[in-house]
Amino acid sequence: MAEYPTPTTEQEFAANFAQIKPLMSNTEALYESSRCLFCFDAPCIKACPSGIDIPQFIRQINSGNTTGAAKTIYEANYFGNACGKVCPTEVLCEGACVYNLNEQKPIEIGRLQSHATRKVIDSGKQLFAPGAANGRKVAVIGAGPAGISAACELRALGYEVDVFEARAQPSGLTLYGVAPYKITNAETLAEMDYLQMQFGYRVHYNQRIGSREELAALEEAYDAIFLGIGLGATNALLLPGEERQNCVGAVEFIEQLRIGHEQVQVGRKVVVLGGGNTAMDAASESARMGAQDVVLAYRRGKDEMGAYEFEYDLAKAVGVKGLFNVAPVEIVGNGKVEGVRFIRTATVDGQVQVVPGSEFVEPCDMVIKATGQAKQTHFLHLIPGLQLDGKGRIVADARTGQTTNPKYFASGDALNGGAEVVNAAAEAKQTARGIHAFLSGN
Amino acid sequence: MPDLSINFAGIKSPNPFWLASAPPTNSGYQVMKAFDAGWGGAVWKTLGVPVVNVSSRYGGVNYRDKRLIGFNNIELISDRPLADNLREIEEVKKRFPNHAVIASLMVQSRQEWHDIVRDVQNAGSDGIELNFGCPHGMCERGMGSAVGQEPEVLRTIVEWVMEVARIPVIVKLTPNISDITEPARAARAGGADAISLINTIQSIVGVDLDRFAPYPIVDGQGSNGGYCGPAVKPIALNMVKNCAQDPDVRLPISGIGGIENWRDAAEHILLGASSVQVCTAAMHFGFGIIREMTAGLEQYMTEKGFNTIYDFVGKALPNVRHWEDLNLKYKVTASINEDKCIGCQLCYTACEDGAHQAIRLQEGTRTPAIIEENCVGCNLCSLVCPVEECITMERRDDGTQHLTWKERTEANDIPVTFNDERAGGLHHWVPEPSAALGKERHKTLPGKARALGSPEDAVAKTASDVVS
Numbered sequence: 088m089a090e091y092p093t094p095t096t097e098q099e100f101a102a103n104f105a106q107i108k109p110l111m112s113n114t115e116a117l118y119e120s121s122r123c124l125f126c127f128d129a130p131c132i133k134a135c136p137s138g139i140d141i142p143q144f145i146r147q148i149n150s151g152n153t154t155g156a157a158k159t160i161y162e163a164n165y166f167g168n169a170c171g172k173v174c175p176t177e178v179l180c181e182g183a184c185v186y187n188l189n190e191q192k193p194i195e196i197g198r199l200q201s202h203a204t205r206k207v208i209d210s211g212k213q214l215f216a217p218g219a220a221n222g223r224k225v226a227v228i229g230a231g232p233a234g235i236s237a238a239c240e241l242r243a244l245g246y247e248v249d250v251f252e253a254r255a256q257p258s259g260l261t262l263y264g265v266a267p268y269k270i271t272n273a274e275t276l277a278e279m280d281y282l283q284m285q286f287g288y289r290v291h292y293n294q295r296i297g298s299r300e301e302l303a304a305l306e307e308a309y310d311a312i313f314l315g316i317g318l319g320a321t322n323a324l325l326l327p328g329e330e331r332q333n334c335v336g337a338v339e340f341i342e343q344l345r346i347g348h349e350q351v352q353v354g355r356k357v358v359v360l361g362g363g364n365t366a367m368d369a370a371s372e373s374a375r376m377g378a379q380d381v382v383l384a385y386r387r388g389k390d391e392m393g394a395y396e397f398e399y400d401l402a403k404a405v406g407v408k409g410l411f412n413v414a415p416v417e418i419v420g421n422g423k424v425e426g427v428r429f430i431r432t433a434t435v436d437g438q439v440q441v442v443p444g445s446e447f448v449e450p451c452d453m454v455i456k457a458t459g460q461a462k463q464t465h466f467l468h469l470i471p472g473l474q475l476d477g478k479g480r481i482v483a484d485a486r487t488g489q490t491t492n493p494k495y496f497a498s499g500d501a502l503n504g505g506a507e508v509v510n511a512a513a514e515a516k517q518t519a520r521g522i523h524a525f526l527s528g529n
Numbered sequence: 530m531p532d533l534s535i536n537f538a539g540i541k542s543p544n545p546f547w548l549a550s551a552p553p554t555n556s557g558y559q560v561m562k563a564f565d566a567g568w569g570g571a572v573w574k575t576l577g578v579p580v581v582n583v584s585s586r587y588g589g590v591n592y593r594d595k596r597l598i599g600f601n602n603i604e605l606i607s608d609r610p611l612a613d614n615l616r617e618i619e620e621v622k623k624r625f626p627n628h629a630v631i632a633s634l635m636v637q638s639r640q641e642w643h644d645i646v647r648d649v650q651n652a653g654s655d656g657i658e659l660n661f662g663c664p665h666g667m668c669e670r671g672m673g674s675a676v677g678q679e680p681e682v683l684r685t686i687v688e689w690v691m692e693v694a695r696i697p698v699i700v701k702l703t704p705n706i707s708d709i710t711e712p713a714r715a716a717r718a719g720g721a722d723a724i725s726l727i728n729t730i731q732s733i734v735g736v737d738l739d740r741f742a743p744y745p746i747v748d749g750q751g752s753n754g755g756y757c758g759p760a761v762k763p764i765a766l767n768m769v770k771n772c773a774q775d776p777d778v779r780l781p782i783s784g785i786g787g788i789e790n791w792r793d794a795a796e797h798i799l800l801g802a803s804s805v806q807v808c809t810a811a812m813h814f815g816f817g818i819i820r821e822m823t824a825g826l827e828q829y830m831t832e833k834g835f836n837t838i839y840d841f842v843g844k845a846l847p848n849v850r851h852w853e854d855l856n857l858k859y860k861v862t863a864s865i866n867e868d869k870c871i872g873c874q875l876c877y878t879a880c881e882d883g884a885h886q887a888i889r890l891q892e893g894t895r896t897p898a899i900i901e902e903n904c905v906g907c908n909l910c911s912l913v914c915p916v917e918e919c920i921t922m923e924r925r926d927d928g929t930q931h932l933t934w935k936e937r938t939e940a941n942d943i944p945v946t947f948n949d950e951r952a953g954g955l956h957h958w959v960p961e962p963s964a965a966l967g968k969e970r971h972k973t974l975p976g977k978a979r980a981l982g983s984p985e986d987a988v989a990k991t992a993s994d995v996v997s
Contacts, residue, residue: 121593124915127874130895149593185895188871189916 090406093377100349103375104267107401108172111195111202120149123194126185131196134183137164137513141180141196148203157207158214160200165236166512168208168278169261171201172270174509175364177397205274208281215285218245223526226251226309227288228296231259232511233499233518234315235282240519241313242286249309250288253295257283259317260500261508263342266368268375272345299469306494311522314467314481314490314497315515318460318505324360328418329456337361337369337457344372354453356380358427359407360415361457362392367402369455374405381407382449386414386432386439410449414441418454426450460505470495480504487521488514496522531830532837533823535569537804538723538781539697540656542629544569545838546794546822549785549806550633550658550701553816555607557617561624566816567823570629571621572725572806575606575660576614576645577635577672588734588744588754599761600809601734601754603745605666606635611645615652622653631699635660635672639689646693656696659687659721661712662703662728664755674728677703680715687719697722699783702768705731709768710775717780724772725783725806727765729755758809762787766800770849773801789818791825799845803838857937858930861906861922863887863899869919870896876910876920884909886960903958 094100111119123145131141140159147156160167176182176197184193207214225241227234230252238248256262257279262272283290296302305312321336323329333354344351357373359366362385373381383402385392389411392399403409413429420426431445462479472492474482481490481497488496498518499511533544547570548554548563560571582605590599607614622630632649634657636642646657661683663673676683683700690698700716702709704727713724731753733743743751765786772778784802788794789810797805810818835841865876872895880888887903888910911920937943944952 118594121595124873124875126872127878130872185871185873 091375091377094349096349100267101271103377104372106172106271107268108198108201110205111198116148116153116199116202119195119199120145122186123149124185130183130185131180131194134179135163136179136507136509137170137516139163139167139180139200141200144203145194145196145199148199153203153206154210154212154214156203160204161214163516164509164512165239165282165516166232166258166261166278166508168201168204169232169258169270169275170509170512171197171199171204172274173261173265174507175395175397178395179509204278208277211281211284213285215239215243217242217287220247221245221527223247223310224249224308225311225313225522226305227313227315228305229259229315229317229499230254230257230290230292231315231317231499232261232508233317233497233501233515234259234313235279236512236515237313237315237496237498237519237522238288238290239282239286240516241522242288244519244523246310246523248288250290251294251296251305252290252292255292257290257292259315263345264338264365265345265508266341266372267345267348268371297466302469310494310526312495313515313518313522314495314501315499315511316463316466317500319463320461321456322459322461324415324456324458326415326417328420328424331418331420331424332422333424333452334418334454335456337365337455338460340369340455341365341372344376351376353378354424354451356382356451357453357455358382358384358410358449358451359455359457360384360427361459362387362394363457363459364394364398366455366457367394367398367407369457370402370407371405373453373455374402374407378453380451381405382410382451383407384410384413384415384427384429384449386412387434388412391434414439416446419448424452424454427454460500463501467501478504483518484521486517487524488518489521489525493525496525531827531835533569533827533830535804535838537629537697537783538656538699540570540629540631540804541627542569542804543627544823545798545804545826546570546819547572547629547631547783547804547806548811549808550575550631550660551808551812552602552604553808553811555609557621560617560621560630563811563816563819564621564625564628567819568628568816570631570655570804572631572633572658573607573614573618573654575633575635575663576611576649577606577660578637578641578670580605580608580666582608583747585745585747588751590734590758590760597809597813598759599732599734599756600758600812601729601732601745601756603665603747603752603754606633606660606663611648615648618649618652618654622655629655631656631658633658633660633701635663635667637670637672642686642689643693646690650695654696656699656722657690657694658699658701658725659690660701660728661686662701662726664703664705664729664731665753674703674705674731677701677712677728678706680711683712684715684719687716687721691720699723699725701728701785702726702772703728704764704768704786708771710771710778713772713775713778713780717778721780723781723783724778725785726772727761727768727786729757730761730764732756757786759787759789759793762793762796766796769797769802770800770846773843773846774849789813791822791829794822794826795829795841798838798842800849801843801846803842851935853935853938854933856931856933858926858932859924860926861908861924862901862904863906863908863910864921864923865897865899865910866919866921867896869916871916871919872896873915875913875915879909879913885957905957 091103094103125142129142144156144159180196181193186193224247227238227250230250241248258275262275321338353373353376357378359370370381370383412432414432415427416430417428426448428448431442432439464479474491481502483490483497496518498514535542535545550572554571555574586604587602589597592598632654661677667673668675698721700721702712735744769784782802783804784797785806788807794805877888877897887900888897914920
């Protein structure tokens with residue numbers, strides 16, 4: 088029995104994907120900010136990859152200086168509004184809140200952060216401005232959290248910045264990859280507009296940089312190049328039947344969902360393959376799109392899933408069923424997906440082994456593969472001298488983000504292998520400073 | 530079952546909780562409703578001369594998300610016709626013969642006092658309260674606190690009143706004076722039967738940051754008002770104590786100031802009040818709060834074995850002493866319960882910045898540690914700690930020695946120079962001043978590396994921009 092009716096209008100879609108961290112009213116923000124203890128050397132700050140001065144901004148909200156609160160947040164993290172909504176705060180700032188140790192609810196830091204930043208975005212008040220032009224130019228490839236954060240910081244440092252984006256809109260996975268109940272498209276884009284309005288970088292949409300010639304042109308025209316390219320398509324499973332209709336990658340499915348909303352169709356019964364956070368998202372989303380049954384299939388036990396516990400809880404709450412210790416063998420069907428042939432597994436000495444003779448077919452009419460994203464190694468090999476590590480990640484100086492080709496710098500998923508928006512935003516800010524140090528000879 | 534009833538200077542009441550003279554006692558309707566809810570008595574909103582009120586009369590002090598921890602008003606005495614009030618007093622007394630109705634009065638001439646005292650007696654009032662406390666509006670016309678601040682004038686008016694009074698007379702005192710016992714003694718000298726205190730404290734509760742005017746704002750301007758509410762309780766308690774301990778006052782005291790639950794009432798009573806009056810709490814939460822107050826006081830009395838209110842009136846007074854009488858040999862230091870500590874480190878930073886640098890951080894844990902030899906036992910850490918019973922103040926002396934400043938003075942055993950070995954802070958360790966630098970951690974946050982390009986208009990133009 089489906090928990091959600093299939094949405095047929097934008098309103099129904101919005102209802103099915105109601106925000107799990109809705110905006111706070113002024114009153115709620117006042118009450119919640121009143122609870123903050125203003126800890127010394129606060130654990131929440133330490134838990135935040137971007138090091139936002141959280142007790143400070145909460146105190147600013149509490150004293151009626153919401154604009155100042157937003158400034159505190161943006162000084163540390165240009166994706167302040169998005170991070171308040173999409174960060175796994177349960178394992179970061181809110182997870183570190185000392186109230187947890189007193190069996191009290193932690194402060195809702197994420198929602199307070201979104202409250203303050205949303206207010207300033209809606210007001211259009213300018214908090215920042217470009218620095219005095221220093222005559223140098225930087226090209227940024229990718230308008231995701233890394234690219235846009237780098238662009239902001241570089242503009243503040245006085246650089247001319249051109250951002251080249253393959254897609255039609257900015258913010259990368261914030262718009263194209265995050266579950267719709269975490270942040271809406273309108274919210275995401277409002278923050279992007281707000282940043283661009285203040286910093287004045289140029290973004291060239293639908294301009295994929297994909298060839299050696301294009302890179303050479305950038306190398307010629309710019310003093311440095313920032314790589315914020317993220318990851319690529321969903322990894323292929325290399326299983327028979329993978330090409331059947333309705334067998335899709337999770338990343339591709341979520342991207343369609345973020346753009347198409349109620350126009351996307353899911354099967355009556357969906358099997359999601361994987362045990363990471365993206366798998367949880369895809370499973371939840373299928374249920375919210377009206378699938379009758381959603382099965383989350385993972386080749387190890389429940390406790391070994393990579394997903395955060397709260398993400399699995401979210402999926403369970405919308406009726407997703409877990410199917411553990413199974414490995415897919417074949418996508419069965421006749422043109423269209425009709426089921427997945429699994430074999431049962433057992434973990435012996437940490438190794439997953441199949442149990443011979445235990446194959447069975449789980450019928451379904453849609454398969455979503457949430458089995459990780461490929462690295463963009465083909466593109467990266469076009470850059471002379473650029474080294475990748477054994478997992479296809481860019482090798483770079485941890486402090487400056489400078490790659491083994493000194494003109495190229497990198498941050499975000501392409502560097503860290505795939506992490507949160509907040510990691511990309513924090514890394515990119517630091518890398519922008521690395522670019523500045525390199526170009527200004529400090 | 531403890532008996533909550535009182536006989537206050539001859540005024541009988543089923544319990545010690547009275548509504549103070551204020552907006553909640555503006556009409557017979559309200560007083561009857563209050564009695565019906567369980568209040569023992571009511572001091573009627575002050576009757577006297579004709580007045581005209583302004584619109585916009587109250588202002589509040591909020592603390593974080595808590596509303597009205599302080600409250601002020603610029604309202605005057607009753608603006609309803611005297612005849613209406615008298616008729617309603619009579620009606621209330623008929624319906625509630627065993628409840629206390631006290632008429633608060635404020636007029637000017639001897640004849641006016643005589644007339645109005647007779648009027649309220651004839652209406653059936655159980656007592657009279659003389660309003661010598663109102664600190665705004667009326668005092669500018671020579672009444673209210675203008676009387677309360679001049680003990681001789683106060684005494685004269687009390688004498689006028691006593692010439693015709695046939696029911697108990699309470700004098701309500703203003704706290705807007707350096708020594709409240711002076712008007713209290715004048716009240717006694719004039720023949721009053723009791724005193725009540727405190728009236729409101731002259732105040733400005735806040736300033737509008739955009740309109741540059743004090744609250745409450747009347748057409749762009751404001752005036753000082755009378756402050757009350759939970760925030761004034763400590764001031765009231767001290768003044769109640771001062772009057773209760775003064776050997777020349779010796780009058781029953783009706784305690785007023787910041788009472789909103791049974792605990793506040795019990796504190797007033799322990800310091801000498803034998804009835805208590807409530808206003809702000811009733812204005813904030815309505816008359817229904819009386820249920821909690823009577824139930825709480827009853828429970829407290831049961832647990833303490835008090836049969837009547839008088840079993841504990843003034844019970845704390847022997848323990849309120851002058852500073853010079855306190856035992857200098859008493860020694861406590863702080864103790865942190867590591868199992869309860871949640872690691873907020875508020876105690877650390879409070880002691881570092883606000884006290885005696887007697888708490889240090891430890892490697893590998895967020896639980897701070899007390900530096901026993903630096904701890905002077907000031908209590909600050911235990912006051913800021915958000916966890917119940919986590920930081921406790923433990924007694925360190927063996928309790929056998931007792932020596933006060935007074936005794937030392939009498940024995941000629943007090944320090945006379947700062948280098949005197951007997952001087953208090955002489956050997957107390959403090960860090961070198963320069964050791965303070967570089968400790969502000971926010972400067973080193975990764976996100977705080979800089980604040981680039983902050984345009985002028987980043988600063989809000991008006992405070993309302995900031996708030997909304």
